[in-house]
Amino acid sequence: MYSFDCQSRVRYADTDKMGYLYYGNYAILYEIGRVETMRSLGLTYQEMEDHHHIMMPVAHVESRFMLPAKYDELLTIRTTIEDRPGRIITFINDIFNQEMQLIHKAVVKLFFIDMKTNKNISCPSFLADKLLPYFE
Amino acid sequence: MYSFDCQSRVRYADTDKMGYLYYGNYAILYEIGRVETMRSLGLTYQEMEDHHHIMMPVAHVESRFMLPAKYDELLTIRTTIEDRPGRIITFINDIFNQEMQLIHKAVVKLFFIDMKTNKNISCPSFLADKLLPYFE
Amino acid sequence: MYSFDCQSRVRYADTDKMGYLYYGNYAILYEIGRVETMRSLGLTYQEMEDHHHIMMPVAHVESRFMLPAKYDELLTIRTTIEDRPGRIITFINDIFNQEMQLIHKAVVKLFFIDMKTNKNISCPSFLADKLLPYFE
Amino acid sequence: MYSFDCQSRVRYADTDKMGYLYYGNYAILYEIGRVETMRSLGLTYQEMEDHHHIMMPVAHVESRFMLPAKYDELLTIRTTIEDRPGRIITFINDIFNQEMQLIHKAVVKLFFIDMKTNKNISCPSFLADKLLPYFE
Numbered sequence: 001m002y003s004f005d006c007q008s009r010v011r012y013a014d015t016d017k018m019g020y021l022y023y024g025n026y027a028i029l030y031e032i033g034r035v036e037t038m039r040s041l042g043l044t045y046q047e048m049e050d051h052h053h054i055m056m057p058v059a060h061v062e063s064r065f066m067l068p069a070k071y072d073e074l075l076t077i078r079t080t081i082e083d084r085p086g087r088i089i090t091f092i093n094d095i096f097n098q099e100m101q102l103i104h105k106a107v108v109k110l111f112f113i114d115m116k117t118n119k120n121i122s123c124p125s126f127l128a129d130k131l132l133p134y135f136e
Numbered sequence: 137m138y139s140f141d142c143q144s145r146v147r148y149a150d151t152d153k154m155g156y157l158y159y160g161n162y163a164i165l166y167e168i169g170r171v172e173t174m175r176s177l178g179l180t181y182q183e184m185e186d187h188h189h190i191m192m193p194v195a196h197v198e199s200r201f202m203l204p205a206k207y208d209e210l211l212t213i214r215t216t217i218e219d220r221p222g223r224i225i226t227f228i229n230d231i232f233n234q235e236m237q238l239i240h241k242a243v244v245k246l247f248f249i250d251m252k253t254n255k256n257i258s259c260p261s262f263l264a265d266k267l268l269p270y271f272e
Numbered sequence: 273m274y275s276f277d278c279q280s281r282v283r284y285a286d287t288d289k290m291g292y293l294y295y296g297n298y299a300i301l302y303e304i305g306r307v308e309t310m311r312s313l314g315l316t317y318q319e320m321e322d323h324h325h326i327m328m329p330v331a332h333v334e335s336r337f338m339l340p341a342k343y344d345e346l347l348t349i350r351t352t353i354e355d356r357p358g359r360i361i362t363f364i365n366d367i368f369n370q371e372m373q374l375i376h377k378a379v380v381k382l383f384f385i386d387m388k389t390n391k392n393i394s395c396p397s398f399l400a401d402k403l404l405p406y407f408e
Numbered sequence: 409m410y411s412f413d414c415q416s417r418v419r420y421a422d423t424d425k426m427g428y429l430y431y432g433n434y435a436i437l438y439e440i441g442r443v444e445t446m447r448s449l450g451l452t453y454q455e456m457e458d459h460h461h462i463m464m465p466v467a468h469v470e471s472r473f474m475l476p477a478k479y480d481e482l483l484t485i486r487t488t489i490e491d492r493p494g495r496i497i498t499f500i501n502d503i504f505n506q507e508m509q510l511i512h513k514a515v516v517k518l519f520f521i522d523m524k525t526n527k528n529i530s531c532p533s534f535l536a537d538k539l540l541p542y543f544e
Contacts, residue, residue, distance in 0.1 A: 015288050016288065017185075024166075024285055028421045035419075046479055057154065057201065060199065061198070063197045072443075148303055148425060151424050151425040152425075164283060329426065330473050332473065334468075335470075
């Protein structure tokens with residue numbers, strides 16, 4: 001299991017008429033969570049696309065909204081990889097408000113696509129190898 | 137069962153570096169789908185908040201990404217209410233591309249909140265009554 | 273002079289905590305305005321990029337906020353090309369609310385870039401020719 | 409004169425089909441710039457709305473796009489208040505890429521509105537006083 005915490009502040013742009021973070025904008029938090037989790041492992045998603053020519057489109061998302069996120073709150077995004085990635089990688093996102101209450105949970109599944117052939121591939125070794133120590 | 141189709145065009149603003157509709161922006165399509173479905177029944181969500189003081193926060197979303205949505209495509213959003221709403225209303229969104237291929241599926245569950253007491257309530261009668269003929 | 277009107281509805285996603293359209297989201301309305309104006313002339317921006325390999329990055333925007341745009345309002349975007357395009361094309365956007373009050377004005381200037389050479393070019397003839405009758 | 413630097417990373421969500429930060433999303437950077445500038449002075453915009461009942465709608469924006477902002481770049485937003493605020497406060501935003509090249513400039517003018525009377529007011533003293541030492 002590998003887990004990483006990062007933070008993101010709720011901006012005015014992200015709120016809606018209800019006064020809270022718009023439900024569609026949580027997906028940006030999942031993105032921030034998984035990109036920063038990869039960076040914490042020494043990889044950037046930018047390099048993955050630009051140097052390795054692998055992209056990771058999202059296949060499936062499940063989101064559970066528990067409490068609203070308020071304007072200007074500094075949210076904590078906890079991203080966990082529970083299972084060794086294969087043709088699918090699964091990121092679990094637990095989002096906490098400033099009082100560290102769990103306000104949101106999501107499970108995001110992504111594919112690996114070889115951008116040259118446009119075909120599904122398995123998790124590339126440069127990512128699998130970084131995760132290996134956490135799944136032993 | 138009640139079902140309604142409406143359309144929305146993929147704007148440049150909605151695309152990302154991959155060249156397709158950003159995965160987080162599908163939530164806006166679900167919103168358009170359910171608001172226009174309510175309008176087709178003779179209700180507006182705006183009146184619901186402003187006159188009836190009921191808001192409908194999202195509780196749960198499940199999304200399945202099947203094919204990408206391309207820039208400038210006129211998507212069809214088919215919104216279906218399969219079950220009589222109780223304390224939860226469930227909207228199913230099937231999204232089709234310009235060739236009417238199914239590219240995306242989502243199930244969105246929302247609560248009803250009385251804005252005066254800030255408490256969960258059952259589906260208000262003015263909405264339940266509109267749907268009644270479709271569930272007999 | 274060439275002018276074209278189109279419409280766009282203010283979605284919940286577009287609003288912010290103040291209850292109105294977020295100031296940054298007007299840029300999407302300018303985009304809708306100029307893309308639909310080009311479509312009304314028989315051109316699509318999508319073809320321009322994909323077939324003609326010309327892109328139009330924004331160089332300069334000036335926006336004047338006069339009245340707020342409310343949730344669920346069907347706004348009218350009036351897009352006007354007042355000057356024959358050269359190396360720059362200027363779109364003027366007047367945005368009206370549902371009562372047809374002018375609520376917003378913007379002037380947006382864009383370049384033409386040849387995507388093969390990555391260099392600035394003049395307005396391509398297939399667009400200039402469409403506009404010619406309106407500037408005589 | 410008062411000036412403050414903060415940083416923001418270009419997310420996938422913020423990019424468009426061109427591969428760069430979408431032109432409409434710079435407005436979010438201006439927001440981040442002015443909110444963090446106020447926070448550096450010991451004020452939060454959230455308190456301003458919730459405790460002082462003053463909101464600051466945007467009146468006028470002028471933006472100059474010089475170079476594109478790339479995906480995953482850590483941008484520096486330099487926000488400068490050059491003039492003592494009166495009924496209008498003007499924030500100047502200079503945005504730099506990771507190589508500290510100036511890529512974007514904006515001038516954003518905002519009003520102060522008393523949320524109880526819905527009327528324009530002058531810059532409240534708790535903000536004016538914080539800025540006073542920088543304008544002597």
